[in-house]
Amino acid sequence: MTAARQVAALLALRWQMLRSPRRRLAVAVAAVAGVAVVVLAASQAATLSAALPAVGPDALPLLLLVFVVVVLVGGVASGGGTEIVPSSHLVAFPVSAAAVFTASVVVSPLNFAWVMLVLGLVWVVAAAAPPDPLLAGGLLAGYVLVATVLALAASWWIVAVRATRRGRRATAALGLLLAGVGVAMALGGSLDEAVGASPLASVDTVLTQPTGVGVASLVATLALAVAVAVPLGARGTRAALARRDIAALPEGRALPRRNLPGRELWAVLAIDRAGVRRSAPIRRGLVLMVAGPGVAALVGGATWADLVIVPPLVAVGAALLFGINVMSLDGGGGLWLESTPRDVDMALLAKAWVTGEVVLLAVVATLLVVTVRLGPPPSASVAAAVGASGLVGVCLAVAVALRRSLRAPFKADLRSLRDAPAPPGAMLATALRLSLVAVVPAVLFGVAVRLPGVGVTAMVTALLLLATGGHLWRTRRLWRDPALRSSVVAKISLG
Numbered sequence: 001m002t003a004a005r006q007v008a009a010l011l012a013l014r015w016q017m018l019r020s021p022r023r024r025l026a027v028a029v030a031a032v033a034g035v036a037v038v039v040l041a042a043s044q045a046a047t048l049s050a051a052l053p054a055v056g057p058d059a060l061p062l063l064l065l066v067f068v069v070v071v072l073v074g075g076v077a078s079g080g081g082t083e084i085v086p087s088s089h090l091v092a093f094p095v096s097a098a099a100v101f102t103a104s105v106v107v108s109p110l111n112f113a114w115v116m117l118v119l120g121l122v123w124v125v126a127a128a129a130p131p132d133p134l135l136a137g138g139l140l141a142g143y144v145l146v147a148t149v150l151a152l153a154a155s156w157w158i159v160a161v162r163a164t165r166r167g168r169r170a171t172a173a174l175g176l177l178l179a180g181v182g183v184a185m186a187l188g189g190s191l192d193e194a195v196g197a198s199p200l201a202s203v204d205t206v207l208t209q210p211t212g213v214g215v216a217s218l219v220a221t222l223a224l225a226v227a228v229a230v231p232l233g234a235r236g237t238r239a240a241l242a243r244r245d246i247a248a249l250p251e252g253r254a255l256p257r258r259n260l261p262g263r264e265l266w267a268v269l270a271i272d273r274a275g276v277r278r279s280a281p282i283r284r285g286l287v288l289m290v291a292g293p294g295v296a297a298l299v300g301g302a303t304w305a306d307l308v309i310v311p312p313l314v315a316v317g318a319a320l321l322f323g324i325n326v327m328s329l330d331g332g333g334g335l336w337l338e339s340t341p342r343d344v345d346m347a348l349l350a351k352a353w354v355t356g357e358v359v360l361l362a363v364v365a366t367l368l369v370v371t372v373r374l375g376p377p378p379s380a381s382v383a384a385a386v387g388a389s390g391l392v393g394v395c396l397a398v399a400v401a402l403r404r405s406l407r408a409p410f411k412a413d414l415r416s417l418r419d420a421p422a423p424p425g426a427m428l429a430t431a432l433r434l435s436l437v438a439v440v441p442a443v444l445f446g447v448a449v450r451l452p453g454v455g456v457t458a459m460v461t462a463l464l465l466l467a468t469g470g471h472l473w474r475t476r477r478l479w480r481d482p483a484l485r486s487s488v489v490a491k492i493s494l495g
Contacts, residue, residue, distance in 0.1 A: 003234075006099035007106055010084040014423070027425060034109075038119065042126040042133070060124045060207070061200040067117045068147045074113060075104070075155025076162075077284045079417030080240055082107040082424050087416070097238035101156060101230075104237075108148050110424035112320075112431035118144055128208040136207050139218060143203060146222045146229070153233030156240050159417070163243030264342060268350040271337070275329035276322065276354060279414040285321040286358065289314060290365040304378035307370060308389040308445040311363045315393035316400070316434035318362035323355040323401030324430050325421035327492045328412040334493040338485075348402070348479045352472070356398045363390050381457065385449035388461040392441050396464065399471040400437055404430060406478050409491045440464075 018024050075081050081104025108114050121140060130136035161167035185194060195201070206214040276282055322329065329351070330337055337347070367390070378386070408430075412421045420427060441464055448456040478484055 003096055003098035003102045006095055007084070007102050010095075010099070010103060011106070014084050014425075017423075026429075030425075030429065034115070038122055042122050042137070060121075060128070060204045061195045061198070063117070063120055063124055064143070064147075064200045064203060065195055065198075067121065067144070068151050070113055070117060071108070071148055071151035072155050073288065074111060075152045076158050077288055078281070078420070080104055080156045080159050080237060081152050081418075082111060082420070083418055084424070087418065097241055098234040100241065101152070101233040101237040104152050104156075105149055105233075107424050108152070110428045112428055112435075114148075115428070125207050130208050130210065132210060135210055135215070139207055139210070139215065142219070142222045143207075146226045149226055149229040149233065153229045153236055156233055156236035160236055160239035160243060163240065264346060265350065268342070268346055269353060272329050272350050272354040273357075275331070275414075276358060279322070279419075280417050281414055281419050282321050282358075284417075286318065286362060289317050289321070289362045290369065304374060304382050304386070305449050307367065307386045308449045309442040310366060310370065311386070311390035312393035312396065312438040312441045312445075313435075314363050314366045315359045315390075315397035316438040318359045319355065319397040319401040319434065320421075320427070320431055321358065322414060322421050323359065323397065324404045324434075325408075325410050325412055325492075326351045326355050326401060326405045327409055327488055328414060328421060329354070330489075330492060331413060332493055334489045338489045344480055344485075345476065348476060351405070352398055352402055355401055356394055359394050359397050360390075363394060381452070381454050382449055384454045385445055385457045388457055389441060389445040392445075392461055392464045392468070393438070395468045396437060396441060397434070399468045399475065400434060402475045403471065403478075406475065406484065406488055409488045411492055411494070 015024070018027065080100075084103045084107055087100075109118075121144065122137075125136055125140050126133070158171055162171050202214070203218065206218045327334065327347075367386070377383075408422070408426065410422050410426070413419055414421065422430065441460075444460045444464070445457065448460050
């Protein structure tokens, strides 16, 4: 069976796993809505570009580079790319390495960062008012496809190299070096010049001012690149899958016996914290959540007043690491833990506590990274607005994540590098939902920080915390329902 037929079979299997007609309808509606959003972004590009002149056609070469870097880093962080069906469910089936690589490319549009970057590219290209919009759109689609294939092929090779201790050290050193050079060039103002002298400037010219020779050259280059990248990616995937995934075999290590804390709550917290620390996807995702927004704000020249929008966005992003399915931290031991004589609310309180710790860590670390470049200390009102935004962002992310964990639990081991807390479609839908939730405090605090005094900031904080508290109280009532609690425990333990 060819790789294409295997991927089609995996997609059909994932479709059949959506047993509810309502979920299948939601997937179809989401696909149509995605196309509609792309068309809307293209049609309103001129208006949006006038409102945000800093992100105009001149930013296209840099955005083309950012797209490749984000796909590459995301692929490495997820162990090669997103899975259609977890590999642990396909042990008995002969899925080829080429099919695994092709599947990671096919499922890329279900990544939230990928979607946002594509929308940004469509917006910037349309804002340049190309003479033939259909031709520009087709060329941009070809670039997105080829860049995705190339970046994922490189990510699979990096995953294969990182299977050894020397490989991990070498790639980590190289990654830190490249990141440092990029930040230094951005701070020194030479990054735009370097990107302008790269082949990406030619792609920018062909997209915005196409000529017959330029279009033919770009099409030939893209075709040659994808012809080379596909077999290269398949070989890299085969090399990576042939390596033993050490992160998936923690039983092979000797662990010293530890004494449990004296209090019940501390004992449950210790178990949940260990579940977070043992997970390689969570550790990598946390680093990316801190580095991504922090470097973006650092390079973009943010001000103290602009920081109020950062905490809510970082908080909901950190909640996506595991908070949206936080009960899965118990794994197969969920049934045993639920059978122990503990208070009903103890598990929920511990999960909320650990989620809050991780989200707060991501928010504080990101703010520390961003404030490195900022000038004199802010005024008391601005500092209060930033602190209030962080507090509300953490509480809101925890509240929404807990409710999502009870409403849509999934069995997720979170042990292998490619494990995710939810299926790809559910991750994208939840990311969109959390993004809409984060917009509310970001906009409110963005307005409040520009008003004199702290009265408006205090009022916004009180209202949002009150709404968050009510949300948490209703989640607690749901958890106290024995039928729902049993269903959640069964799903995260048995699947």
